[in-house]
Amino acid sequence: MSAQYDEIGEKVADWDVLPVRSEYIEGHSFFxxxxxxxxxxxxDLACGDGLYTRQLKARGARRAVGVDISEEMIRVARRQEAQHPVGIEYxxxxxADLAPLGTFDVVTAIYLLHYAHSPEHMLRMCRNIHAHLKPGGSFVTYxxxxxxxxKGPNSTRYxxxxxxxxxxxxxxxxLSAELxxxxxxxxxxxxxxxATYEQALRDAGFHTLTWMRPECSPEGIARYGREFWQDYLDNPHAVALRCER
Known part of the structure; x- marks a missing residue:
């Protein structure tokens, strides 16, 4: 999956301001x-250009480390760090093949597990995630x-x-999605x-798996109105999942 993001390159920055990608839905629900x-x-796994890695650091993380399969995404993230240093390493x-980087209180991943090309590949990802967590730590993904x-609403307005x-x-x-x-x-x-997600996570050692549908932030409702978001909230393309070690 690295090739597609190498080709996307800095266009991914435009993705960060889409209504569904903004703090109104995705960011609000994830945090x-x-x-x-x-x-x-x-x-922070599947960190892309470091959008959420930087937010994690800004929210007070003592140490923030970003990992992505795409060399181009990490190049962009490292350039951001060089221009505005906040102490993030990438x-x-x-x-699935991640070398040990230490153990962490929290592991996060925005859009990772659905890039697994087989259940075995997903299990290897989940085992590595589990190995990077301290006992009692949490894995939170979107x-x-x-x-x-x-059959549900699938509107381009989001x-x-x-x-x-x-x-x-x-x-x-x-599957394919157009941004x-x-x-x-x-x-x-x-x-x-x-069932496939849960099997891989449980086999890797996680427990208390909690799925959470996205919600709209008060700011998003104030800007667009509740009715604007309803079609998406009725049939969201992505959901949050929290897993405990």
Whole structure:
């Protein structure tokens, strides 16, 4: 999956301001699931250009480390760090093959597990995540919604459209989504059921898996109105998942 993000390059920055990607939905829901990171150590996987890694540091993380499979994404993240140093370190790696970086209070991942190309690959990811957590630590991720419905609303006004989404996707089936940025681009990933995610996480040693549907922030409702968001909240493309070690 690294090649597609190497090609996307700095266009991913446009993604960060899409309505669904902004603090109104994704950021708000992710940080609500995560809770406070003040004075905690955080490993941010699938960090991309470091958008959330920088926010984690700004929210008080004592140590923040970002990892992404794309060399181009990490190049952009490191350039941001060089221009505005906040003490973040970045590494290039497939999470399934991640070398030890220490143990952390929290591991986060915005859009990671649905890039697994097989259940075995996902299990290797989950085992490495578990190995990087301190006892009692938490893994909080945001991933494609296994219950997304092709029959439900799928409006371009939120900035993302699922392309040719099947009524009943198969395990491991390749899916595509178009991001309606200033320079639109398409991402590709694999469909996995909730059962597949949970099996890999439990086999890796996690317990108390809590799925959380996204919510809109008060700021998002104030800006666009509650009715604007309802179609997306009824059929979100992604959901949060919190797992305890």
């Amino acid at each position: 609500k699931a995560l809770g406070s990171v003040a004075e905690r150590t955080v490993l 590494h290039v790696s497939d999470v 991933s494609f919604n296994p219950e997304f419905s092709a 900035g993302i459209t699922m392309l040719d989404f099947p009524g009943s996707p198969r395990e491991g089936q390749m 309606h940025t200033k320079t639109p681009f398409t991402i590709h990933f694999s469909y996995w059921s909730r």
